[in-house]
Amino acid sequence: MVAFLEQRFQLEANGTSVSTEVLAGCTTFLTLAYILFVQPALLSSLGLDFGAVFVATCLASALATLLMAGLANYPIAVAPAMGHNFYFAFTVVGAMAVPWEVALGGVAIAGALFVVTAGFGLRELLITAIPMSLKYAIATGIGLLIAMIGFQWAGIIVASPGTLVALGNLRTLPVLVSLAGLVVMAGLWVRGVRGAILIGILAATGVAWFGGLIEPQGVASLPPSLLPTLGQLDVLGALRPEMAGVIFVFFFLALFDSVGTLVAVGEQAGLMRDGKLPRARGALLADAIGTVVGAGLGTSTVTAYVESATGVAAGGRTGLTAVVIAALFLLSLFFSPLVSMIGGGYDAGGGVTLYPVVAPALILVGTMMVRGVRRIDWDDPTEALPAFLTIMVMPLTISITDGVAFGFVAWVSLKLACGRASEVHWLLYLFAVLFLFRYAALA
Numbered sequence: 001m002v003a004f005l006e007q008r009f010q011l012e013a014n015g016t017s018v019s020t021e022v023l024a025g026c027t028t029f030l031t032l033a034y035i036l037f038v039q040p041a042l043l044s045s046l047g048l049d050f051g052a053v054f055v056a057t058c059l060a061s062a063l064a065t066l067l068m069a070g071l072a073n074y075p076i077a078v079a080p081a082m083g084h085n086f087y088f089a090f091t092v093v094g095a096m097a098v099p100w101e102v103a104l105g106g107v108a109i110a111g112a113l114f115v116v117t118a119g120f121g122l123r124e125l126l127i128t129a130i131p132m133s134l135k136y137a138i139a140t141g142i143g144l145l146i147a148m149i150g151f152q153w154a155g156i157i158v159a160s161p162g163t164l165v166a167l168g169n170l171r172t173l174p175v176l177v178s179l180a181g182l183v184v185m186a187g188l189w190v191r192g193v194r195g196a197i198l199i200g201i202l203a204a205t206g207v208a209w210f211g212g213l214i215e216p217q218g219v220a221s222l223p224p225s226l227l228p229t230l231g232q233l234d235v236l237g238a239l240r241p242e243m244a245g246v247i248f249v250f251f252f253l254a255l256f257d258s259v260g261t262l263v264a265v266g267e268q269a270g271l272m273r274d275g276k277l278p279r280a281r282g283a284l285l286a287d288a289i290g291t292v293v294g295a296g297l298g299t300s301t302v303t304a305y306v307e308s309a310t311g312v313a314a315g316g317r318t319g320l321t322a323v324v325i326a327a328l329f330l331l332s333l334f335f336s337p338l339v340s341m342i343g344g345g346y347d348a349g350g351g352v353t354l355y356p357v358v359a360p361a362l363i364l365v366g367t368m369m370v371r372g373v374r375r376i377d378w379d380d381p382t383e384a385l386p387a388f389l390t391i392m393v394m395p396l397t398i399s400i401t402d403g404v405a406f407g408f409v410a411w412v413s414l415k416l417a418c419g420r421a422s423e424v425h426w427l428l429y430l431f432a433v434l435f436l437f438r439y440a441a442l443a
Helices: 002-009 018-032 035-044 050-072 084-095 100-119 122-129 132-154 173-190 196-210 241-269 280-297 308-313 319-343 359-375 381-397 400-417 426-442
Strands: 078-080 157-160 164-167 302-304 346-349 352-354
Touching: 002 018, 002 319, 018 196, 018 308, 018 319, 035 050, 035 078, 035 084, 035 319, 035 359, 050 078, 050 280, 050 302, 050 319, 078 280, 084 100, 084 132, 084 241, 084 400, 100 241, 100 280, 122 426, 132 157, 132 173, 132 359, 132 381, 132 400, 173 196, 173 359, 196 319, 196 359, 241 280, 241 302, 241 308, 241 400, 280 302, 381 400, 400 426
Parallel strands: none
Antiparallel strands: 078 302, 157 164, 346 352
16 A cells, blocks of 8 residues: 555655655644634525535535645645635625525636636736736735624624624623634644644634533534535526626636645645646646536535645645545544534524634634735835725625725726836736726616
């Protein structure tokens, strides 16, 4: 077996071993396992079956991560993307009132486009066209959006008629549970403890259990039924003209999330060659196929996870690390009672549902995502204002689409206004015009 693994994954050539790869896989999984609680909690708030979403998340993640191992031989995990899932839930299904079946159809179409355009260089063209300041601003804005939802789910931020939002009652049990989880997560995170988010979630679970906020439902059982979400996507409904912008954003987010993660983790693992990532097409294909299959199963866009960097830090260098991660996703299928207890909602009254156990994870993930803001050129007004609008509009409107739109239109307009039109890629002009037509049509 060891000889087979050595030959299949070229362990010696990559300076690693079976034991190191297993340790790296376990490390990465512990770091990103929070998605097993967050994803079902998020999508079930839209009416999807909690258990079915959990199974879909495990299966889609396992498949896509195995494809990452087979097509690219990279130590990178693939799972439903934070940010994409919130766009799916709060913008498409929530604000736009698109049925979740149609939204899943849009995810599948975006994934299929990802596959089809692999040979045309469209992804490379888009990456070149979008200015770096907007790339960092988009990531920052998504981070603030995720953190905003985390504060709301914790009950720390509540609705207020006069000011839209206000500070909640910090003495209520749900808020105290979330704050306890956040303190544990943050304390472990600053000390460099791997799995800080997962440990914090478990700590918050203990506090909630002790306080009577949640009741034990067991630990292990056979997997829940997948039938409530299996094959429920509506592709024909997603082909309606008004869904074009939604599909573009699904595609756009998947593109930059995947490429950014692959480059970041690839550099850390020493996989880059002359500034390029070998077998990147196979890695991107794993994301795309996983997204299409995941939509059919009942979960939102899957993509490469930046948390894979923790496994690389533990020595992971090949696809064997990804195989271990995929196996752990499959093993998780048998722990649905624990996941249901942790990710379940709490009825706070007045039509408000809180998720105090998983809310701290969103706040900490949001913290991690805003670090790119320091790389924006704030001394150039034509870069600063579009980036600022992108960052602010996303959390305030609970819409990634609107944040991207404001940033694109402002960037193009300001470059034209100061005679720097040559800095604008033709695709930016096209997108800016399309976004303006969209707002005109909405008006």
